[in-house]
Amino acid sequence: MLTYLGKRLVYTIPIVIGVSIVCFGLVHIAPGDPLVSVLPPDASEQLKQQMMKAYGFDRPYYEQFLLWCWRALQGDLGTSIATGRAVSSEVLRAVKNTLLLSFVATLLGFFFGLLFGFVAGYFRNSPIDKIASILSVIGVSVPHYWLGMVLVIIFSVQLNWLPPTGAGPGGSSDWQPDWAHFRHLILPAVTMSVIPMGIVARTIRALVADILSQDFVPALRAKGLSEFGIFGHVVKNAAPTALAVMGLQLGYLLGGSILIETVFSWPGTGFLLNAAIFQRDLPLLQGTILVLALFFVLLNLIVDVIQTAIDPRIQRS
Amino acid sequence: MTSVASLLPKDPAKTVAPIERSPGYWSGVIKRFGKDKLAIAAGILVLLLILMAVFAPLIAPMDPYAGRTIRRLRPVGTTGFPLGTDELGRDMLSRLIYGARYSLMMGVTPVLMAFGVGSLIGIVAGYVGGKTNTVMMRTIDVFYAFPSVLLAVALSGALGAGIQNALVSLTVVFIPPIARVAEAVTTQVRNRDYVEAARASGANGLTIIRVHVLGNVLGPIFVYATGLISVSMILASGLSFLGLGVRPPEPEWGLMLNTLRTAIYNQPLVAALPGVMIFITSISFNVLADGLRNAMDVKV
Numbered sequence: 001m002l003t004y005l006g007k008r009l010v011y012t013i014p015i016v017i018g019v020s021i022v023c024f025g026l027v028h029i030a031p032g033d034p035l036v037s038v039l040p041p042d043a044s045e046q047l048k049q050q051m052m053k054a055y056g057f058d059r060p061y062y063e064q065f066l067l068w069c070w071r072a073l074q075g076d077l078g079t080s081i082a083t084g085r086a087v088s089s090e091v092l093r094a095v096k097n098t099l100l101l102s103f104v105a106t107l108l109g110f111f112f113g114l115l116f117g118f119v120a121g122y123f124r125n126s127p128i129d130k131i132a133s134i135l136s137v138i139g140v141s142v143p144h145y146w147l148g149m150v151l152v153i154i155f156s157v158q159l160n161w162l163p164p165t166g167a168g169p170g171g172s173s174d175w176q177p178d179w180a181h182f183r184h185l186i187l188p189a190v191t192m193s194v195i196p197m198g199i200v201a202r203t204i205r206a207l208v209a210d211i212l213s214q215d216f217v218p219a220l221r222a223k224g225l226s227e228f229g230i231f232g233h234v235v236k237n238a239a240p241t242a243l244a245v246m247g248l249q250l251g252y253l254l255g256g257s258i259l260i261e262t263v264f265s266w267p268g269t270g271f272l273l274n275a276a277i278f279q280r281d282l283p284l285l286q287g288t289i290l291v292l293a294l295f296f297v298l299l300n301l302i303v304d305v306i307q308t309a310i311d312p313r314i315q316r317s
Numbered sequence: 318m319t320s321v322a323s324l325l326p327k328d329p330a331k332t333v334a335p336i337e338r339s340p341g342y343w344s345g346v347i348k349r350f351g352k353d354k355l356a357i358a359a360g361i362l363v364l365l366l367i368l369m370a371v372f373a374p375l376i377a378p379m380d381p382y383a384g385r386t387i388r389r390l391r392p393v394g395t396t397g398f399p400l401g402t403d404e405l406g407r408d409m410l411s412r413l414i415y416g417a418r419y420s421l422m423m424g425v426t427p428v429l430m431a432f433g434v435g436s437l438i439g440i441v442a443g444y445v446g447g448k449t450n451t452v453m454m455r456t457i458d459v460f461y462a463f464p465s466v467l468l469a470v471a472l473s474g475a476l477g478a479g480i481q482n483a484l485v486s487l488t489v490v491f492i493p494p495i496a497r498v499a500e501a502v503t504t505q506v507r508n509r510d511y512v513e514a515a516r517a518s519g520a521n522g523l524t525i526i527r528v529h530v531l532g533n534v535l536g537p538i539f540v541y542a543t544g545l546i547s548v549s550m551i552l553a554s555g556l557s558f559l560g561l562g563v564r565p566p567e568p569e570w571g572l573m574l575n576t577l578r579t580a581i582y583n584q585p586l587v588a589a590l591p592g593v594m595i596f597i598t599s600i601s602f603n604v605l606a607d608g609l610r611n612a613m614d615v616k617v
Contacts, residue, residue, distance in 0.1 A: 018459030026475040137607075141600035143551045145558055146574060146592025153585040255464025259555050263578075274559065277474035289471045293463050300462070 004308060012301050019297060020072070023290040024065050027282045077287035082279040087287035090272060093174075095291060097167055098261070098268030102253035104189040109196030110246050113139075116197070117204025124209055132201060139198020148191040148263040155187060162187050165265035188264040192257065196249035203245050204238060211237045240311035247303030251296040349612040356608020362601040370417035377411035381568045390584045401587040403573065404580055405566075409587055412568040413594055419569035420595065423480070423562060424550035424602075427487035432542040435492040439499020440534060444507055444526055454500060461493040469552055473561045483562035487553055491545055498541045499534065506533045540606070540615045547603040554595045570595045 043051075052058045056067060071078070077087035113136075120132035156164035168174070168181045211217070211234050220230050258270030265271065269288050276284035340348075350356060369376060384405035391402040393409075400409040442453040460468065472486035506512065507530070515525050554571025556562035563569035565576065573591040580588045 014455060015459060015462050018456070019462050022459060022463070023471075026471060029472075030475045031477055137600065137603060141547055141551075141596065141603045143554060143571075143592055143595045143599065145555060146589070146595060149574065149578065149581060149592065150589055153581050153589060157582055157585055252464045252466070256466030258466060258470055259558065262559060273470060273474065277470075277559075277561070282475070285471070285474055289467060292467055296464055296467075297462050 005305060008301060008304055012297060015297055016294065019293045020069055020290065021065070023286050023293065024068055026286050026289065028061070030280075030282060072290065077290070078283035080276075080281055080284045082275070082281045082284070087284050090284065091269065091288050091291050094267065094269045094272040094288070095295075097266060098254060098257050098270065101185065101188055101192065101261075101266060101268060102250055102257060104185060105192035105253055106196055106246060106250045108189060109193035109249065110200055112193070113197040113200025114204055114242065116201040118208055120201065120205040121208025121212070129205075132205065136198040136201035136205070139194050139201065141198075142194060144191055144195055145259040145263050147194060148188065148260055151187050151191055152263070167267050188260055188266050191263075192253055192260050195256075196246070196253065199249060200242070200245055204242060207238050207241055208234060240307045243310070244303050244307050247299055247306075251299040254295055254299075255292050346612045346614075349614075350608060353608045353611065355604055356612070359601040359604035359608065362597065363605055366417055366421065366598055366601070369414055370421050373415045373418055377408075377414045379408040379411045381407060381411040381415040382566055383407065390580055390587065392584055393586050393590075400590060401584060403587070404576060409590060412573060413570070413590060416568040416570045416573060416591065416594065417598075419480075419557075419563050419567060420550065420554055420571070420598065423483065423487075423553035423557070423569065424598070425546055426484055427491055427553070428542055428546050428549045430484075430488040431491035431495050431545075432538065434488070435495030435542075436499045436535070436538050438492070439496040439501075439538070440503045440526065440530065442496070443500040443503025444522070444530060446504070446507070450500070454497075457493045457496050460489065461497065465490050465548070466552065466555070469556060470559065470561070473556055478561050478564060480563055483553065483556045486556070487549060490552070491542075491549065494545065495538065495542055499538050502534045502537050503530060506530055536613060537615045540610050540613055543602070543609055544606040546606065547599040550595060550599045550602065 049058075056064055059067075068078075075088050077091065079085070080087050080090055083090070116132040116135060120129040120136075123129050152164045155162045163169075163184050164187070167184050168176065169184075216233070217230060220233060254269075257266075257268060258273050260266070261268050261270030262274055269292055273285065273288050275281070276288060384403070384407040386406055388398075388402055389404055389406040391398050391406075393399070393401045395401055398408050398410070400413065403409055403412065438453060438457065442450045463471070469486050469490045472489055473483050476482035476486065509529075512525060512529050515529055520528075553562060554569070554574070557569045557571035558575045560572075560575065563572050565572065570591040574588075574595075577584075577588040577591065
């Protein structure tokens with residue numbers, strides 16, 4: 001197990017370096033001068049040179065990259081051009097909100113996905129299976145930003161039950177565990193949960209059907225094990241894959257929350273990205289994407305390790 | 318005289334069956350697909366959407382760009398404007414019809430381009446193997462390490478808004494998954510006996526790739542790629558929804574959804590219409606791709 005862990009870690013290092021290079025490159029694929037949003041359009045050539053030097057843009061790329069990495073390792077992701085605050089503190093505040101939203105959405109989606117998937121897999125080709133299959137196809141095909149709008153129209157505009165935007169009363173952006181804040185969480189979380197629900201239901205349905213068709217199931221039945229006991233075996237066999245899907249989905253939601261956060265004005269990383277893009281705040285864009293991408297890499301690593309730890313069939317070669 | 322006729326076997330089952338060619342792969346595919354009613358319905362819907370996009374100028378009752386503020390945000394069912402008007406008084410029906418042009422183009426093009434580039438990368442990496450494979454696939458893994466929405470937003474955010482930049486970003490997003498599938502399938506095919514036999518009989522690498530590898534590999538990759546179109550539709554419209562893809566005043570469903578967001582209090586039904594179109598398109602492509610996968614018996 002330890003050697004596997006070591007190998008998996010070693011394999012992750014080039015990925016982390018690659019991801020950093022891509023994030024670093026983002027500023028340089030942007031059209032025009034990297035300073036275009038800082039400098040006034042009528043800046044003198046001398047001022048421009050000074051600023052280039054101050055930001056380190058006059059050095060060769062590899063030097064800039066190494067310097068950027070060195071600072072990032074110390075938790076310094078640069079300064080936001082729009083607000084003048086440290087990028088790391090902005091990202092940290094936003095990440096908390098996005099984590100909360102994605103986590104609740106993953107749990108919700110996972111619960112219903114498992115439910116539909118198990119029922120559909122157990123009663124294959126029954127009407128329940130058909131309904132569950134239709135729901136999972138809808139889950140993966142629905143444009144979730146539109147679903148968010150529809151939910152706002154129904155539950156905020158028409159019924160006036162839930163608030164349409166924000167993370168708390170009076171535009172507060174820090175989450176607290178009380179009812180007033182919880183009400184703001186419901187609509188975005190439900191909207192977001194539809195994607196993992198569809199994918200989990202699809203995966204689990206196929207998985208359960210596959211497990212039930214294996215030889216050990218009739219053997220257990222012949223042995224006189226109750227249906228409940230057999231269910232236990234199915235769960236045990238499905239768990240590693242289910243966990244892996246859940247981990248990956250959490251990662252996708254973390255990175256993909258921008259659309260839903262825009263619909264609900266949820267003060268998370270997606271909202272931050274949106275602001276960064278339209279104010280051409282490249283350090284903020286770069287920093288946010290780096291943090292989210294590294295989160296995803298880390299999550300993949302954790303999922304792999306847990307999966308190997310609980311499933312002895314996976315070869316640790 | 319009738320006795321002769323009565324001697325002839327009447328039961329057709331007892332007659333000797335004519336020699337039939339065993340049914341080929343494609344006739345099996347068509348047969349299986351023909352039984353899948355849902356997939357056929359989805360295929361017809363996709364076809365209708367494509368026709369709608371191609372013949373938009375003939376079908377659309379009005380100019381999709383012509384707006385008048387005095388008739389802005391009319392409800393669904395207004396005479397002359399069966400689906401209402403948008404926030405600038407433009408006919409919703411005409412804009413939704415024209416929107417198929419942009420939305421389909423923005424959704425399908427990236428997958429097609431990624432199919433070309435991704436297949437090339439995957440097949441070369443899978444066929445050559447060894448160090449080349451490791452270098453190519455590890456590079457692909459870096460892009461695979463980003464969640465797809467994040468990568469699309471990051472790239473088009475850095476490149477700036479616009480159709481071209483959105484298409485490039487989405488293509489980059491879809492290359493890694495396609496390349497991975499192409500590599501996996503090619504590696505399998507490469508080790509088959511018939512490839513070994515071809516090599517032993519003196520065929521060179523290019524001939525083997527062209528004759529033996531491509532024929533067996535492109536089908537599964539294509540099926541996998543069609544499955545990505547529905548994701549691509551949602552993502553492409555999503556980019557326009559964020560203001561990163563198609564720009565106003567062009568009629569694109571995602572962009573229309575964005576500009577109509579402020580209208581959810583006055584005309585909720587009109588505001589939700591463009592999303593219905595995205596949903597129908599995406600679910601049709603999804604069901605069609607599922608049907609193709611089952612009919613072609615592909616497991617990727």
